[in-house]
Amino acid sequence: MAADIAVVSFERFLNGDDNDRKAVAQEIYDAFSSVGWVYVKDHGISQARVDEIFRLAKTFFDLPLEDKLKWKLTDASVNQGYTADGAEGNGGIDHKECYEHRRYRNDLCPAEDVLPGFRTTLDEFYAQCLTLGMNVLRCLAIAMKLGDGFFDRITLRTDPQMRLLHYPAIERKIIEQEGHARIFPHTDFGLCTLLFQDSIGGLEVDPFHTGDFKPATPRPGTVLINIADLLQRLTNDRCKSTRHRVVSPKTEGDMLPARFSIPFFIHPDPETMIDPVTLSADEVKHYEPVNAGEWRIAHTMKDYKLADAPKEAVASA
Ligand SMILES: O=C(O)CCC(=O)C(=O)O
Ligand SMILES: [Fe+2]
Numbered sequence: 001m002a003a004d005i006a007v008v009s010f011e012r013f014l015n016g017d018d019n020d021r022k023a024v025a026q027e028i029y030d031a032f033s034s035v036g037w038v039y040v041k042d043h044g045i046s047q048a049r050v051d052e053i054f055r056l057a058k059t060f061f062d063l064p065l066e067d068k069l070k071w072k073l074t075d076a077s078v079n080q081g082y083t084a085d086g087a088e089g090n091g092g093i094d095h096k097e098c099y100e101h102r103r104y105r106n107d108l109c110p111a112e113d114v115l116p117g118f119r120t121t122l123d124e125f126y127a128q129c130l131t132l133g134m135n136v137l138r139c140l141a142i143a144m145k146l147g148d149g150f151f152d153r154i155t156l157r158t159d160p161q162m163r164l165l166h167y168p169a170i171e172r173k174i175i176e177q178e179g180h181a182r183i184f185p186h187t188d189f190g191l192c193t194l195l196f197q198d199s200i201g202g203l204e205v206d207p208f209h210t211g212d213f214k215p216a217t218p219r220p221g222t223v224l225i226n227i228a229d230l231l232q233r234l235t236n237d238r239c240k241s242t243r244h245r246v247v248s249p250k251t252e253g254d255m256l257p258a259r260f261s262i263p264f265f266i267h268p269d270p271e272t273m274i275d276p277v278t279l280s281a282d283e284v285k286h287y288e289p290v291n292a293g294e295w296r297i298a299h300t301m302k303d304y305k306l307a308d309a310p311k312e313a314v315a316s317a
Pocket of ligand 1: 195
């Protein structure tokens with residue numbers, strides 16, 4: 001049975017009055033403080049645009065490997081460019097390849113004459129995702145009565161990571177071996193993630209935080225949004241950063257079809273200290289403050305196996 005993840009329409013937030021916005025904010029908060037995931041529909045990004053990005057992703061990943069390696073991601077502090085199948089892992093062997101696109105620096109991006117429209121279209125979609133993500137964070141601020149501008153202050157120079165993800169077609173028996181997956185169970189480590197997925201399926205979440213993973217089935221027209229580790233810390237465990245993974249889709253046959261997805265990972269301004277918010281004088285903070293920039297680099301290094309990440313910076317993840 002699929003995970004019980006609420007579907008929330010964002011229409012009343014975008015076009016309604018204060019009361020409408022409060023009602024949507026509460027629905028989003030309820031989802032984030034239980035399962036940690038929500039499907040958002042009527043989010044203002046057209047399906048035509050989303051389809052266009054999936055097409056661009058396919059065009060990019062169809063290029064020969066030696067071409068893609070010209071844009072190879074090597075620097076965790078920039079975290080931009082291409083990562084080949086098998087190069088990233090968080091505890092097991094992932095069968096996927098990715099391309100990361102950033103806000104301020106995209107040196108490792110195919111040029112216009114190589115992939116016409118790639119950079120400009122990704123930049124436009126990036127801006128739309130950022131607007132949507134900031135509105136979702138505003139919902140949290142409204143529901144928790146932190147003041148509407150709370151997240152604007154800690155995301156002044158936010159530089160999210162938009163990721164094009166391709167899970168190549170692969171034999172089922174490879175993915176279903178012990179220690180292999182399309183993506184191994186993990187939590188995301190920033191503030192929150194917007195996730196667009198195609199119709200293939202295979203994404204699963206751990207809704208009760210017990211290790212009992214349930215499918216997060218593709219729902220056309222929606223974007224899945226999940227809480228990541230820094231928001232769980234910042235909200236002093238009110239919002240849940242929930243483990244998730246990508247396994248074989250429920251299809252017949254020995255070969256799994258290729259799957260594409262597009263996560264957009266929102267991180268705070270790198271200078272920000274993430275210190276848990278307490279809502280009453282006797283509430284105890286569950287976490288020490290951490291510097292958002294150091295946290296991000298340490299986790300990126302760990303995931304991409306780029307070097308040994310400083311142990312103290314990742315120990316509390
Ligand atoms: O492909 C997916 O649906 C999930 C991707 C994911 O969890 C990640 O990249 O962190
Ligand atoms: Fe993830």
